[in-house]
Amino acid sequence: MTFLDPTEGAALAVQLDGKGPLFAQVKRAFARRILDGALAVGDRLPSEERIAETLGVSRQTAHKAIAALAREGFLVRRRKAGTFVAAKRRDSFTLPIPDIGEVVAERGGVYQYRILSRREVVNGRDGLRWTDMADSAPLLELEVLHLADGVPLQVESRWINLAVAPDAVDEDFRDTPPGRWLADHLPWSTADHTVRAVGASAEMASLLEIDRGAACLLVERRTQNLGRPVTLVRFTSVGARHVLRGTTRSSTVTELGLDAGLEGAEEPRPSPGSGDGSRP
Amino acid sequence: MTFLDPTEGAALAVQLDGKGPLFAQVKRAFARRILDGALAVGDRLPSEERIAETLGVSRQTAHKAIAALAREGFLVRRRKAGTFVAAKRRDSFTLPIPDIGEVVAERGGVYQYRILSRREVVNGRDGLRWTDMADSAPLLELEVLHLADGVPLQVESRWINLAVAPDAVDEDFRDTPPGRWLADHLPWSTADHTVRAVGASAEMASLLEIDRGAACLLVERRTQNLGRPVTLVRFTSVGARHVLRGTTRSSTVTELGLDAGLEGAEEPRPSPGSGDGSRP
């Protein structure tokens, strides 16, 4: 039996810092080694038993830490084979697509919205077909204009599955916009999104008071509850007036304070390059 | 002592189905009750001890299940106060922003890229300032054009912090585009994104072979490693040729198979409404 294979040297050089719960210390120690490159992609970690023994903790404590890192994508585990540093092809980022009303309120503007149209329709009629759903399913169709300080920001086109949300029939959405109403009434289990840039159609241009063809951000969302379609909605926002913004940080990094200077990273910063490389 | 307060009736009506690990059964049972509305926002769950007792499992097993649901945002826990169904203002969605090369390959196209320019620069000079970083820090500036079947898809403007990634100096990025090279060489701990729609500048228009002012998707990403800036990159993609697509599903829903018919949801579906409401 070998006492120390080469990789074990690096893997076991982790050190606990005595701050916070034990399992968090173990977690942080390994996460730091991975992020600073001491543990490279593909490296094998010692077994839980060995880690526990070396660090002087119980096996469950080691397990809790290592399993959490695996859950977050830092490690890959295979029974009998062992635990390995994951090839983090991490190209998934959380991008909040917030309620437009909240965005406006945060910017200190006055938020308003107008219900442009509201009618009950049937799937499969009038050139309308929502393919996740059965034909002839009853839908509520809404068109909403969102404004900030009286300036149009976004057009919302929404279809609500009345079979799942029958209460929506009795709602006029005068006090609560449909997005918020749905969030308050129906949880969803799955959401599909597409994000694209489009030129404004003639209709959109007049609604949003912009030039035809002007760049707009089009976000489409389909949500489901336990497999049943809940709502399909399209947000068309004026490109020059609306931006999506988000930070992605694994919970290990957040909880364990691995990133330094996190403050001051919120406000918009001047961009490198002369101009922003997009507008003339 | 009350034997059954009103909420406990609903909370304890959960039932194990005997499939898979015990803790997963407990997790699934409660998740289902939350999603189907039997447990409404604000409802209080019985204590771990009580749940364990009622379901005939140990307290740690109940704890593991309930703690996992709390981690995923279904529940909120407060010592002494108890466990409550969370007001899920869930407006965060994971949106993969994939490597453009992989996107093209998946669509069956021929992917190519061209390094348009590559130079070493210094922060704070020539109108360039990356405010996360110290002035006079050495940077590598790159401009890359990505093509599918010879058609321009995306322009990538990138700055790499040479203090953190010194190896980049010796890399000509002929065989590996900078995005992939970085992913393989440097893990990141934090990523900030902004997504917006912009009209193509004259320069962009000529590079991408589109009309000036045509809608483009502009994605900006800043990544850090343990608090140190790694790279800042802007992707400008032709709106008509590129879409971001993503599915958000809590891991409970995925792992425990709570959503029905998940298959067949991948391919693009015809849209409701006549036309897609965006292009003339």
Place this chain on the structure above:
DNA sequence: CGTGGGATTATGTACGTACAAAATGAACCT
């Protein structure tokens, strides 16, 4: 009436033990 300080309760962490399940690799048999 307010307030401060416990007793109480619920969650959080930790350890030991035990067994289950999966996957590897080696011995074995044909």
Place this chain on the structure above:
DNA sequence: AGGTTCATTTTGTACGTACATAATCCCACG
């Protein structure tokens, strides 16, 4: 040579116990 079985390693789950920690509630005291 080739495939199959089986022992072994490693992770995964489960239970019991114990104590730590936070927050609430309530009572006693000023």
